[in-house]
Amino acid sequence: MIRRLIKDFQGDVLAIPGRLIALVFLLILLLIPPITREPYILRTLIFTNIFVIFAVSWDLLSGYTGQINFGHALFFGIAAYTSALLNTHLGWQPWLTIPIGALAGVVAGVVVCLPALRLRGPYLSLVTLAFPLILLGVIFAFSDFTGGELGISGLDRISNSRTVDYYISLLVMVVSVLIMWKLTDARSSLVRTGVIFHAIREDEIAARASGINTVRYKLLAFIVAGFFAGIAGALNAHFMRIAGPSNLDLFLSFQAVIWTVFGGIASIYGPVAGVYILYPVMEFLRIFPEHRILIFAGIVVLILLFMPEGVAVWIRDKLERECPRCKLSNIAFRRTCRACSTSLY
Amino acid sequence: MRKKLIFSSITCLLLISLAFGACTTExxxxxxxxxxxxxxxxxxxxHHWYGATMARDEINDAGGITVDGKDYTIELIKTDSNEMLSPTDAAAAMERLITVDKADFVIGGFRTEAVFAMQDVAMDYETIFLGCGAATEELCTRVADDYDTYKYWFRITPFCNVNLVNNSLMTLGTAGAIMQAGLGLEGSLKVAILAEQAEWADAMVAAYEAYVPVMLGMEVVGTWRPSATATDVTAELTAIEDSGAHLILTIISGPVGIPYARQLGELEIPAASVGINVEAQKDGFWDATEGYGNYETTLNTYAEGVALTEKTNAFFEAFVDEYGETPTYTAGTYDAIYTLVEAIERADTLDTDALVTELEKTDRKGAGARLVFMGTDTDTPHDVTYGPGYATGIATQWQDGEMKAVWPWDWDGLTYEGTVMWQIPDRVINKYTQ
Incomplete structure (x- = not known):
């Protein structure tokens, strides 16, 4: 049993450069607090972890299923507000308010999905754009309850230790990304959602003609995306100790798009790389306060100019080569496939 | 080759940044x-930055500060919070400022949602944070609710948002009294409320609708809510004219303030405009309205030649000379630094808790007002004390191309030097003297 696990690990992780890099990266992340307890660095990484969950959930919905959502902040914001209201009005603890916030994201996912069943392409995108604005209107209409433009502040912390906060955010991020990766893996033998999401994106009519209940799978994509974006929103509210209108901002929705496109859309690891590069870079650029946004935009444009499929996909293509016969990933310098010995050239 | 060149450039850029970063943390x-x-x-x-640099230069040029026998100079660290876009970013900026740049004290902040987040970070590090932008009362009620945690927060400017309503009502009352006396109007005056569609204005509209009849004996004839970015308010103004309103009470912070004031003059609507119009606080207002904004009246912070204290005029003139702009209230960082420095000198220590105690005793005349913090036995400790003899704010009116202070006008005997009488617009005089 152990021998088989080791063999699988060697074949599925160590033999594939992309996964090996991910493993090493995860080990580095685990070792950061023993190396430095600098609160600013840990804060930056905590928010990076939170936004990774948010961006990956957008990738699952829009990259894989093709339901381009320009109002993804709705899920983030509704979960943030739900957690905040439960925490401040009922005194519930974060370990309870965060999952309930995520469930509020699920409800929002179902609500947004309703027009998605009838609309496609830019029409769907425009409708999704409106949802956070509608929720914002509701928040302002009931400002005595929601705090209006001031938001709800003074939320309980998840813990009193920055290191514990960091490990919690890292754990939640890793588990969330692994679940979403598995759900979108077209080659998975466990779940077949990945290949169906791909099919819906490529040609929904053909997918339906093949007997796939596309309505059910689109609903599933919205629910899963809503759930994980909700987790990100609720975590963010408790780390920031405030939920406010900025959680529903258009800017936040577009950030998810930028991070994902930068890293590589429809790849799951793309948005992970996108957030892990761009969020710390944006912090780093504080030393050029006047030109921070300009330099940031320049970096994004330059990278996308030369790596149009995203930085993570570009690196993967340099390191890995797919076997034309069995579709298995091989390290780039191999001449033949490690499984079927087919020539890779 | 070209790709390599680009990557090399980016790498160099990042390395240079690292070097700069290292320098700033020294x-x-x-x-x-x-x-x-x-x-x-x-x-x-x-203006946060301008006000702070003026104070720093003056204090350092005068020899700096002596604390416990040691001479100190002031070093400012400029930090862009990006708070208009992202409160998350603002909180991170605050943490960086305190933990990486090693700021001993922090001043500034503007957007309330972001200031809440920044306040939490500063309090975590027990760093004194002097607010110079956000007006929300809740920032100070936190001090009352949890003094040990939030005692490091003080507000320097502006006064709490509740008092904006007071000032608007008092300005309206002054204008109404002048109109009744000047035009011989009898009976209760009619007031139209014109507020932009914004959440911050909602509570003010409700307060005006409730208090204008009760406090001023005026009749509210209706409320109009154009978009904050509207470019045409003809429909609203025509309806206001039809309502027979003598006065328009405005709550405008957005760009609609320009077309509103211009069309008010162009259409010769026979009603005087009083209240809040942020565009009318700016130097370019007269040109932007092509002179039709004459008589527009708004709450304000400073006006040329109006001495809120004996320090106001010197500050105002120096600011305009240096930066070519009229200071806004966020330039209150100037007073914030002086308040802090004087507290340090009195306490003769940089110990934060001792300074909190000393700051609570503050009673100084700054450029913007006499600053006395609300006591710890009030609902809003560490807030600015408001009223005659303390922070009052002013109202200004555009009179033939010049921004003149017109209020306070005998508010419990208070009229600042340089204040002139509020003028009734010609279009209103023409209507009621025909």
Whole structure:
């Protein structure tokens, strides 16, 4: 049993450069607090972890299923507000308010999905754009309850230790990304959602003609995306100790798009790389306060100019080569496939 | 080759940045580091910085500060909070300012949602944070609710938002009294409320609708809510004219303030405009309205030649000379630094808790007002004390191309030097004297 696990690990992780890099990266992340307890660095990484969950959930919905959502902040914001209201009005603890916030994201996912069943392409995108604005209107209409433009502040912390906060955010991020990766893996033998999401994106009519209940799978994509974006929103509210209108901002929705496109859309690891590069870079650029946004935009444009499929996909293509016969990933310098010995050239 | 060149350039850029970063975190001897945090790409943040640099230069040129026998100079650390876009970013900027740049004290802040987040970070590090932008009362009620945690927060400017309503009502009352006396109007005056569609204005509209009849004996004839970015308000103004309103009470912070004031003059609507119009606080208002904005009246912070204290005029003139702009209230960082420095000198220590105690005893005449913090036995400790003899604010009216202070006008005997009488617009005089 152990021998088989080791063999699988060697074949599925160590033999594939992309996964090996991910493993090493995860080990580095685990070792950061023993190396430095600098609160600013840990804060930056905590928010990076939170936004990774948010961006990956957008990738699952829009990259894989093709339901381009320009109002993804709705899920983030509704979960943030739900957690905040439960925490401040009922005194519930974060370990309870965060999952309930995520469930509020699920409800929002179902609500947004309703027009998605009838609309496609830019029409769907425009409708999704409106949802956070509608929720914002509701928040302002009931400002005595929601705090209006001031938001709800003074939320309980998840813990009193920055290191514990960091490990919690890292754990939640890793588990969330692994679940979403598995759900979108077209080659998975466990779940077949990945290949169906791909099919819906490529040609929904053909997918339906093949007997796939596309309505059910689109609903599933919205629910899963809503759930994980909700987790990100609720975590963010408790780390920031405030939920406010900025959680529903258009800017936040577009950030998810930028991070994902930068890293590589429809790849799951793309948005992970996108957030892990761009969020710390944006912090780093504080030393050029006047030109921070300009330099940031320049970096994004330059990278996308030369790596149009995203930085993570570009690196993967340099390191890995797919076997034309069995579709298995091989390290780039191999001449033949490690499984079927087919020539890779 | 070209790709390599680009990657090399980016790598070099990052390395240079790293080097700069290392330089800025270097500890310097005998300096008091004050972080100035705000939306630096907006006028509010710029004025945070301008006010702070003026105070720093004056204090350092005068020899700095002596604390416990050691001489110190002030070093400012400019930090863009990016708070207009992202409160998350603002909180991170605050943490960086305190933990990486090692700021001893922090001043600034503007957008309330972001200031809440920044306040939490500063309190976590027990760092004194002097607010110079956000007006929300809740920032100070936190001090009352949890003094030990939030005692490091003080508000320097502006006064709490509740008092904006007071000032608007008092200005309206002054204008109404002048109109009744000047035009011989009898009976209760009619007031139209014109407020932009914004959440911050909602509570004010409700307060005006309730208090204008009760406090001023005027009749509210209706409320109109144009978009904050509307470019045409003809429909609203025509309806206001039809309502027979003598006065328009405005709540405008957005760009609609320009077309509103211009069309009010162009259409010769026979009603005087009083209230809040942020566009009318700016130097370019007269040109932007092509002179039709004459008589527009708005709450304000400073006006040329109006001495709120004996220090106001010197500050105002120096600011205009240096930066070519009229200071906004966020330039209250000037007073914030002086308040802090004087507290340090009195306490003769940089110990934070001792300074909190000393700051609570503050009673100083700054450029914007006499600053006395609300006591710890009030609902809003560490807030600015409001009223005659303390912070009052002013109202200004555009009179033939010049921004003149017109209020306070005998508010419990208070009329600042340089204040002139509020003028009834010609179009109103023409209507009621025909």
């Amino acid at each position: 500890e310097e001897v005998n300096t008091i580091k004050i972080g100035v945090i705000g939306p630096m790409t907006y006028v509010q943040g710029e």
